[in-house]
Amino acid sequence: EDKVVQSPLSLVVHEGDTVTLNCSYEVTNFRSLLWYKQEKKAPTFLFMLTSSGIEKKSGRLSSILDKKELSSILNITATQTGDSAIYLCAVLSAGGTSYGKLTFGQGTILTVHP
Amino acid sequence: GAGVSQSPSNKVTEKGKDVELRCDPISGHTALYWYRQRLGQGLEFLIYFQGNSAPDKSGLPSDRFSAERTGESVSTLTIQRTQQEDSAVYLCASSLAGGGPPLHFGNGTRLTVT
Numbered sequence: 001e002d003k004v005v006q007s008p009l010s011l012v013v014h015e016g017d018t019v020t021l022n023c024s025y026e027v028t029n030f031r032s033l034l035w036y037k038q039e040k041k042a043p044t045f046l047f048m049l050t051s052s053g054i055e056k057k058s059g060r061l062s063s064i065l066d067k068k069e070l071s072s073i074l075n076i077t078a079t080q081t082g083d084s085a086i087y088l089c090a091v092l093s094a095g096g097t098s099y100g101k102l103t104f105g106q107g108t109i110l111t112v113h114p
Numbered sequence: 115g116a117g118v119s120q121s122p123s124n125k126v127t128e129k130g131k132d133v134e135l136r137c138d139p140i141s142g143h144t145a146l147y148w149y150r151q152r153l154g155q156g157l158e159f160l161i162y163f164q165g166n167s168a169p170d171k172s173g174l175p176s177d178r179f180s181a182e183r184t185g186e187s188v189s190t191l192t193i194q195r196t197q198q199e200d201s202a203v204y205l206c207a208s209s210l211a212g213g214g215p216p217l218h219f220g221n222g223t224r225l226t227v228t
Contacts, residue, residue: 004157042118042217042220043157043203047219088156088157101162101173102157104156104157104159105156106156109154
């Protein structure tokens, strides 16, 4: 059974701090790893990572995949209160009767205090 | 509308009753997914539709759960004889092509079984 584990489960920081969120996975037929941010309702897409070692960056957020270690990290620098959210990691695997099945981790709840 | 639309946004029902949740995907999106999110947890895959192919139902937790999709449009998730453990947010997502991740989520239906 595919498994995705995130750590820490929750994190409390102050504005300006830098945070690193972790995601590790055990899946068959790995295709890609995705990060989502979930505030109140719908998760919103952040990054999709397919190749190892290539950093993806968007403003203060960046992420990288290590396929040898079966893991990924999401970094947020100079955190702001608006970064408070649940960060979800998901792994897309192929095979079986269909493609496109994402397996999600439990999420990391990030709280940024002013 | 521009995004994935789900209705109702909230549903309170008595244990034992049937409920039907609706999802309108983004027009042109061939792939549609249902996920369940219990309080404080990650997303749990339920079912995946891709075009006219047989759906991947491997995530449905019991035979009380079923889902239908007409062509590449609306989908309904039905839960029969609801139980308290069915209380969760049910999220729908759609994507342009099968095999691609769900990049577009709806705001979900919060189901409370009393």
